Amino acid sequence: MKYQSALKWLIPLIGILALFAVLMGLFYETPGQPYPVTSFRGEQVMINGHGLYYYDTVSTVAQMQGNDIITLIIGLPLLVISTWLAFHGSLRGRLLLTGTLAFFLYIYMSMSMLTAYNALFLVYVALFTMSLYAFILSISSFDLMDLPSHFSERLPRGWIACVLFAVGGFLSLAWFGRVIPELLHPETPAALENTTTRVIQAMDLTLIAPLAILAGILLLRRSAWGYLLASVAILKGLTMSLAVSAMGINMALKGVPDGPGILIPFLVLTAFNLVVAILLLKNIDVQQGEAIPA
């Protein structure tokens, strides 16, 4: 099978740069202590004050390092395994690779836009761009006409769509629930910590929630795009939900809980996402002459 040749050098580069960024985030240290400052909106925030993430808040650093850990122990190994499978012609591998690239795209889009500027800025931007192009190449390599026939009739489309709707619905509710009350009560300043704007909310509301809901609808309608987008969304969710859980747990460990109201639904969604990801992978049949190496 002819597979996109640019992926051959894009993916190793993504892997190496991401490994570097993650190790720096976790292990690069400088002396210093967290200290409080007042943001220009008059909000009191704790600045981390040491390490690579010097100018981020203690709470953001807990999230970014949770992220770094999941990228290191799940994201990067998954990138290697799925690339190996994909280049050996496995459809499962190609779907998994597309989902994993979507995860890297999300992480490094948010790292470039949300991390307080640090020396790794260009590395984050490079990872963002390369994951974007690798993702586009990977997702456009599928033969849409042929794709639905590779899924078994027993694929639990309803359950998969339910999880996708739950993810889309939860993200919309959680983030609209944060923004709209502030619009209604302009006297309380927006809780933005020390950041310019709400990057995560913008990304989730414009990219992730619409993708999840659209994928669910198209899958229920048995559209070929539905099979592709749902697989990508669920397999991306696999890493993403683990990363979000790690962020939440890390925040709780560092004593900066974002409230169990956000953490518990994320953990529940993580569990559901894991289950349907396994069901999805099990129901891709391999009879079309596609050798999946054992």
Add this chain to the structure above:
Amino acid sequence: MKNQSALNWLVPLIALLALFASSIGLLYPNNGNSFSFTTIRGETVQIWGQGWYSYDTPIGALGFKAGDLVTLFLAIPILVISFVLYRHGSLRGGLLLIGVLAYFLYNYSSLGFGAAYNNLFLVYILIFSGSLLRLILALTSIDLQALSTHSTEKLPRRGIGIFLVISGIILSLIWLVLSIIPALLQSKAPPEAYYYTTFMTGILDIGLVAPALIMAGVLILRRASLGYLLASTMLVFTAILGPNLAVGGILQVLAKVITLGQAMTFTVPFVILALIAIWFTIRLFHDFSNAAPNTLTMKYKKEKLNERYSVN
């Protein structure tokens, strides 16, 4: 291919929301004064303190205002006209629509991800999301094969390709050489990130626009069919972004936020690039108009027929 026309309502919605957001950005009363603020990095910066973009820096606020002016008086009219032409099956209308949607995507990523959070946040990200989705659908609605075969020998293909590649390189180098590399050598943040979380324009220009320019240039030089579509998109995009940067530069000089010298260094190169882009856009569109029966019409009519007689 029904879904391409299914989301057509997104275009009028984008136009209305952008009309709303840009009018507020321009017309909101200019009460208040700029003030100094010491950032966590220990740098003293000015905050604009007036009008809609009061939590932005003077350069940022005036840049966003320039964006609003261009959106209101140039981009929205082009969006509406090209959409009407596209609905009538015009290829040039479709290509113009794609280019102007790329501009909306850029302008509203700047506002949604880069402007200091304000009450129009949800509107900005809605326009961003709508333009992205509509752009993807419009891009996939163009028949690539037909597009490349319809370009004639008179098309300055090499000129366009080289121009796009050089623009991409200049765009990256401007920010790298003037801002990011000096900051790295001094182990500090570039001035653009003294106050903002990070250097958003740098991300958008180095991460998204420059690679797209270079790729479009390389692909059209290689006569790849996708190259014609991407080249047209990036030319229209640059032609609309140029006035945006020019107006921004003028507003910033008039408000004495930057010196005339700085404007000459930063703004003039972009304006020259934009003027060349406008010239090439005219040549390209002229060439497509001479080309035989048009590419979009056939596909569009087929879609309409399918829609009408579809059993579902």
